[in-house]
Amino acid sequence: MSEPGPSDAYGETRPFRVRSSTAEWAAAILRQRVTEGGLAPGSRLAEDELTAELEVSRNTLREAFSLLGHERLLEHRLNRGVYVRVLSPADVADIYRVRRMIEGAAVRRADRDPAALAALREVVAEADKAAAEGRWSDVGTADLRFHLVIASLNGSERVNMMMAQLLAELRLVFHTMDPHALHAPFLPLNRELLTLLDAGRGPDAEALLSACLDQAERVLLATY
Amino acid sequence: MSEPGPSDAYGETRPFRVRSSTAEWAAAILRQRVTEGGLAPGSRLAEDELTAELEVSRNTLREAFSLLGHERLLEHRLNRGVYVRVLSPADVADIYRVRRMIEGAAVRRADRDPAALAALREVVAEADKAAAEGRWSDVGTADLRFHLVIASLNGSERVNMMMAQLLAELRLVFHTMDPHALHAPFLPLNRELLTLLDAGRGPDAEALLSACLDQAERVLLATY
DNA sequence: CTTATCAAATTGTTCAACAATCCTTACATT
DNA sequence: AATGTAAGGATTGTTGAACAATTTGATAAG
Numbered sequence: 090m091s092e093p094g095p096s097d098a099y100g101e102t103r104p105f106r107v108r109s110s111t112a113e114w115a116a117a118i119l120r121q122r123v124t125e126g127g128l129a130p131g132s133r134l135a136e137d138e139l140t141a142e143l144e145v146s147r148n149t150l151r152e153a154f155s156l157l158g159h160e161r162l163l164e165h166r167l168n169r170g171v172y173v174r175v176l177s178p179a180d181v182a183d184i185y186r187v188r189r190m191i192e193g194a195a196v197r198r199a200d201r202d203p204a205a206l207a208a209l210r211e212v213v214a215e216a217d218k219a220a221a222e223g224r225w226s227d228v229g230t231a232d233l234r235f236h237l238v239i240a241s242l243n244g245s246e247r248v249n250m251m252m253a254q255l256l257a258e259l260r261l262v263f264h265t266m267d268p269h270a271l272h273a274p275f276l277p278l279n280r281e282l283l284t285l286l287d288a289g290r291g292p293d294a295e296a297l298l299s300a301c302l303d304q305a306e307r308v309l310l311a312t313y
Numbered sequence: 314m315s316e317p318g319p320s321d322a323y324g325e326t327r328p329f330r331v332r333s334s335t336a337e338w339a340a341a342i343l344r345q346r347v348t349e350g351g352l353a354p355g356s357r358l359a360e361d362e363l364t365a366e367l368e369v370s371r372n373t374l375r376e377a378f379s380l381l382g383h384e385r386l387l388e389h390r391l392n393r394g395v396y397v398r399v400l401s402p403a404d405v406a407d408i409y410r411v412r413r414m415i416e417g418a419a420v421r422r423a424d425r426d427p428a429a430l431a432a433l434r435e436v437v438a439e440a441d442k443a444a445a446e447g448r449w450s451d452v453g454t455a456d457l458r459f460h461l462v463i464a465s466l467n468g469s470e471r472v473n474m475m476m477a478q479l480l481a482e483l484r485l486v487f488h489t490m491d492p493h494a495l496h497a498p499f500l501p502l503n504r505e506l507l508t509l510l511d512a513g514r515g516p517d518a519e520a521l522l523s524a525c526l527d528q529a530e531r532v533l534l535a536t537y
Numbered sequence: 538c539t540t541a542t543c544a545a546a547t548t549g550t551t552c553a554a555c556a557a558t559c560c561t562t563a564c565a566t567t
Numbered sequence: 568a569a570t571g572t573a574a575g576g577a578t579t580g581t582t583g584a585a586c587a588a589t590t591t592g593a594t595a596a597g
Contacts, residue, residue, distance in 0.1 A: 170579070
């Protein structure tokens, strides 16, 4: 995931200008720290510290902040700085409302893309393998990808982007929990959902999906 | 920037005390020009011209560009500048795919907010009045608001924002058409949709809405 | 007619300075 | 003691200039 850019460790010059802008490079680093828990929700991101650490100008850093702000990972308060977003219970409820709409519409469709179903099988296998080896963080990643592929059944590029953003937001609250307890219950459920989709049993799939989302929302809201 | 006072000759002057950032102020002006047709799709927005006209620095203007780019109203081509977005037929089709999902889910819900139904009645009345007075541009605005309220039946803040952005995008192609021919057919349809919703006839409303969206999409795609 | 090369114009990025705002601390008043 | 107010220090907001990189258009050579 790390692209060539300015100094990876310190003491390194940055002779190359990458195809992507410097701001996107900085944003990628910050995004990783936020989604992987290095920066806890509520943390303040001071411009001074980060310009020194990332060795980019203040303007570039602020552009990176802007990018992550539009992804709802960072929150920008006027004259007060930038903070890692804190999800409220209302936010979690809202996100699951949207997920029910998007994923519900996806599984209800009659024309299912065989390629997407193949992708689902692959992701499920990936999750099983990770679970067998105890890599529960990877199980979580696979779970998110599973639902991203579900959403893609809608066949809309805009829906894909909305879904990706929703799941990125959810990561903010995921890494405050135990990955095993959070994701283990959904492994068999995802597998069953896949078989229902494969069999063309739309209504059953919709009901199961709805139950999955309800349960996930309950688990997350229980942490508050 | 010599004097911050409201002494500019004409046009939009910067407020004496800006509560929001300068970048958002500039973005608001450009957004208005784009959504109201002052800037046609495909137009280039040169940095030199706009920094002189708006009297903001290049950095601030570029931040405004960034904001509108994330709203999909402007398109940023590397080393080539910023252009008013041009919607492709695929874009229109995708937007209507999302609208069918969002608005379809909205009318299918059983728990309808009485306040929202009242808002729908108000918007329909507003559209009728504008039509009677020949203000077809306002009819178009009312039509968009009608569907925004429909979407709000989902009860999700994020869905509301998604819908607002979709409709802003659609305005880009609306301006290239005759407002009367575009919006007149939907006046009675919206009224009928409202009565169906009021009567709690969800499935009928869903069918009618689906027909409305199909027709609108056909009309828009016919312009290409 | 095609291709190569150069110069002008525009955008990409960074920097340093100043202005505006917020937060803390200390002081004064009741 | 509680409340309100006034520095001041720290941080963010905005600007203008400078230079690098890229595109564009014109010109010249094959």
